[in-house]
Structure formats: structure tokens, C-alpha cells
Amino acid sequence: MATTVLPPTRRDLRDAPFLAAAAGRRPSRIPIWLMRQAGRSLPEYRALRADTGMLQACVTPELICEITMQPVRRHGVDAAILFSDIVVPLHAAGVGVDIVAGTGPVVSRPVRSAEDVARLPELRVEQVARVTDAIGLLLRELGDTPLIGFAGAPFTLASYLVEGGPSRNHERTKALMRTAPDVWHALLDRLAGITITFLQAQVDAGVDAVQLFDSWAGALSERDYRRYVFPHSARVLTAMADAGVPRIHFGVGTGELLGAMAEAGTDVIGVDWRVPLDEAARRTGRRHPVQGNLDPAVLFADVASIEDEVCRIVAEGRAAPGHVFNLGHGVLPDTDPDVITRVVELVHSLEP
Ligand code: CP3
Numbered sequence: 001m002a003t004t005v006l007p008p009t010r011r012d013l014r015d016a017p018f019l020a021a022a023a024g025r026r027p028s029r030i031p032i033w034l035m036r037q038a039g040r041s042l043p044e045y046r047a048l049r050a051d052t053g054m055l056q057a058c059v060t061p062e063l064i065c066e067i068t069m070q071p072v073r074r075h076g077v078d079a080a081i082l083f084s085d086i087v088v089p090l091h092a093a094g095v096g097v098d099i100v101a102g103t104g105p106v107v108s109r110p111v112r113s114a115e116d117v118a119r120l121p122e123l124r125v126e127q128v129a130r131v132t133d134a135i136g137l138l139l140r141e142l143g144d145t146p147l148i149g150f151a152g153a154p155f156t157l158a159s160y161l162v163e164g165g166p167s168r169n170h171e172r173t174k175a176l177m178r179t180a181p182d183v184w185h186a187l188l189d190r191l192a193g194i195t196i197t198f199l200q201a202q203v204d205a206g207v208d209a210v211q212l213f214d215s216w217a218g219a220l221s222e223r224d225y226r227r228y229v230f231p232h233s234a235r236v237l238t239a240m241a242d243a244g245v246p247r248i249h250f251g252v253g254t255g256e257l258l259g260a261m262a263e264a265g266t267d268v269i270g271v272d273w274r275v276p277l278d279e280a281a282r283r284t285g286r287r288h289p290v291q292g293n294l295d296p297a298v299l300f301a302d303v304a305s306i307e308d309e310v311c312r313i314v315a316e317g318r319a320a321p322g323h324v325f326n327l328g329h330g331v332l333p334d335t336d337p338d339v340i341t342r343v344v345e346l347v348h349s350l351e352p
Pocket of ligand 1: 033035036037039040049054060082083084085086087099100101102103104105121150156166213215330
């Protein structure tokens with residue numbers, strides 16, 4: 001039976017500060033959102049999640065919608081990010097994976113051989129219907145606030161699958177890419193396919209931007225990144241080039257990779273706190289708006305230090321064609337939410 005493709009429900013939010021900055025146009029104010037803005041720093045999140053496992057929450061449209069809205073209501077951020085997780089599409093496709101509180105994703109059967117890769121399912125769009133349903137709910141709730149969809153990049157997903165869980169050194173992953181490059185590339189090819197399907201489903205459901213999280217790519221040298229990862233991330237980003245929404249490419253500890261990550265095909269380049277934004281702009285040819293890059297740990301310092309850091313980052317961001325203020329990685333769980341609200345107010349008070 002042919003499925004009916006509904007016309008996209010995308011809202012016209014061109015003048016929203018986040019989308020203006022992401023397009024390199026001057027926004028009415030400096031936009032700010034924070035990675036992991038929905039999550040354990042918020043008491044209302046902890047209350048909602050009390051009786052529900054993480055993955056269960058990620059397939060419950062009403063919960064996804066409510067948790068996504070919480071930081072928008074509380075902090076007045078300029079974008080919502082869909083409450084989900086990078087392993088949600090793997091789980092939806094049938095891969096045995098769970099998210100263990102305090103640990104992260106844990107895979108029941110690590111992927112290390114050609115047979116393991118061959119067994120990996122593809123993702124069919126109807127398997128993420130609960131996520132796309134949640135996006136439909138959100139578009140009605142969000143008013144003029146853009147919604148960011150996201151996915152994990154092939155390398156970061158592969159690291160969880162190969163290691164079987166979170167890893168400090170990614171040694172099995174790095175061993176596999178060298179020892180069995182055919183298996184490695186087949187694995188990343190399969191993961192790129194899943195990621196494209198997941199991102200396209202989110203765009204078709206109406207998200208206003210997409211972020212590709214290659215959180216752990218910073219573990220690689222530029223040479224290895226270009227050889228083992230770049231072609232697959234480039235395939236994902238190129239597939240999204242005509243989606244009509246800005247693409248953001250982000251990783252942690254990726255100072256040496258910023259040029260390559262920009263080349264992979266992105267609109268906005270995400271920057272962690274280790275590289276100043278003016279230097280990040282230089283490393284990416286000043287062609288891309290930057291997103292970042294307050295060290296999440298700075299939110300635990302005194303008010304004057306936080307203000308100094310915010311002002312420094314805003315000043316350095318002016319070297320790029322656009323600046324979306326963010327942290328350099330996710331909000332830490334023990335962060336005082338009132339401090340976050342004050343940072344949002346401060347950024348909004350500065351000259352765009
Ligand atoms: O507000 C947002 O940014 C949206 C929510 C979001 C989550 N995961 C929710 C979540 C996003 C964007 C992610 C992506 C994600 N998940 C990444 C890439 C971003 C990054 O942080 O680098 C990665 C590497 C993962 C894998 C993962 N999932 C980890 C490392 C953890 C933390 C484990 C822990 O308990 O400390 C998770 C679980 C997770 N994902 C939580 C949340 C809110 C915590 C689970 C809980 O609240 O019980």
C-alpha cells in the first residue's frame with residue numbers, strides 16, 4: 001500500500017534569531033540555546049522522569065513534547081531541541097541497546113565482525129513514528145520558537161556499538177578501523193543510512209534545523225578522521241543539504257578537526273570550549289556561523305566570572321558570519337537552573 005506523504009508543516013520562522021544567525025543574517029538578538037537544556041538540571045524534568053526509563057520516555061510523544069518544552073518555558077531560550085537520544089533510531093530499528101542511568105548507552109551484543117555488521121537492521125521511517133508524532137505535538141506548542149532535530153554521527157554511534165557502551169579510549173573502535181577497514185566502512189555506511197533516515201523523518205515532520213552530534217570524534221587525529229569518518233559524515237550532511245533547514249555539526253575536543261568537520265558539509269560549526277570562537281572561525285575559513293562555546297563548568301563559578309566569560313565569547317563570536325550562543329558541551333546535571341536563566345537574559349541583553 002502506498003503511504004501518503006503529508007505536506008511539510010514547517011512554520012515560516014526566518015526571522016527567529018536562531019535561524020537568522022544560523023543563516024549568517026543579523027538577528028534581532030543574539031540567540032542562545034543549550035545542549036542538554038532538557039534534562040536533569042531541571043527539577044520538573046526529574047519529576048516527570050521519576051517513574052519512566054530514558055528510552056521509554058523517548059518513545060512517548062506527550063512526554064517528549066513536555067520535556068522539550070520545559071527549558072523553553074523556564075529559560076526563554078531561542079530554540080528547543082527535541083528530547084531524544086542518539087541511540088533512539090538504533091533502538092527503533094531493533095538493535096539491542098538500553099540507556100543505563102549514570103552510565104549511558106549499553107549495547108547487548110557489541111558489533112565487531114562482518115557478520116555483526118550484516119545483522120544490523122536498516123531503519124524504516126515508520127519505526128520512528130512516535131518521534132515524528134512528538135514533533136507534530138511540539139509544532140503546535142512552540143509558537144515562534146524553532147525546533148532542532150538531531151542524530152548521532154556514524155563515528156559516535158559506532159563507538160557505542162563496537163565498545164558495547166561508553167568508552168574513555170575507544171580502543172576497540174580504533175582497532176577495528178585499522179584491522180578490518182572493510183568491516184569498519186560497512187558499519188559506518190549502515191549507520192549513515194540510519195542517520196539519514198532519522199534526520200529526514202524529523203525534517204519531514206517539521207523540525208527547523210538539524211544537529212549532527214559527533215561527540216567523540218575528538219578522540220581521533222585529523223588524518224584518521226579524514227580516512228575513517230569524514231566520507232560517512234559527509235554523506236549524511238550532503239544528504240541533508242537540500243532539506244531546507246540549517247545543519248549544525250558538533251563534536252567535543254574537535255579543535256584540530258574543525259576544518260574537516262566544516263568541509264564535511266555543514267552550515268553552522270559547533271565549537272567546544274577549548275578553542276576560542278574567533279580562532280574557530282579562522283580555522284573554518286570564516287565561512288560558517290559558529291555555535292558555542294561556554295565551558296559548562298563555568299556555570300558553577302561566581303556571577304562576575306560567568307559574565308566575563310559570556311562577554312568574551314560574544315566578542316569572539318563576532319569574528320564569524322553568525323553566532324549562536326551555546327555551551328561547549330551539555331548542561332551538567334548539578335547546574336543551578338537559575339544560573340542558566342540569568343545567562344540567557346545576559347546574552348539577550350547584549351548587542352547582536
Ligand atoms: O536537551 C538536549 O540536548 C536534548 C537531549 C539529548 C539527550 N541525549 C538526552 C539524554 C541529546 C541531544 C542527547 C544526545 C546524546 N546522547 C549524545 C550526543 C550529545 C552529547 O552529549 O555529546 C550522546 C553522546 C548520547 C549518549 C548518552 N545518552 C549519554 C552519554 C548519556 C548520559 C548518561 C548519564 O546518565 O549520565 C545518555 C542519557 C541521556 N540522554 C540523558 C538525557 C537527558 C540522561 C538520562 C536520564 O535523565 O536519566
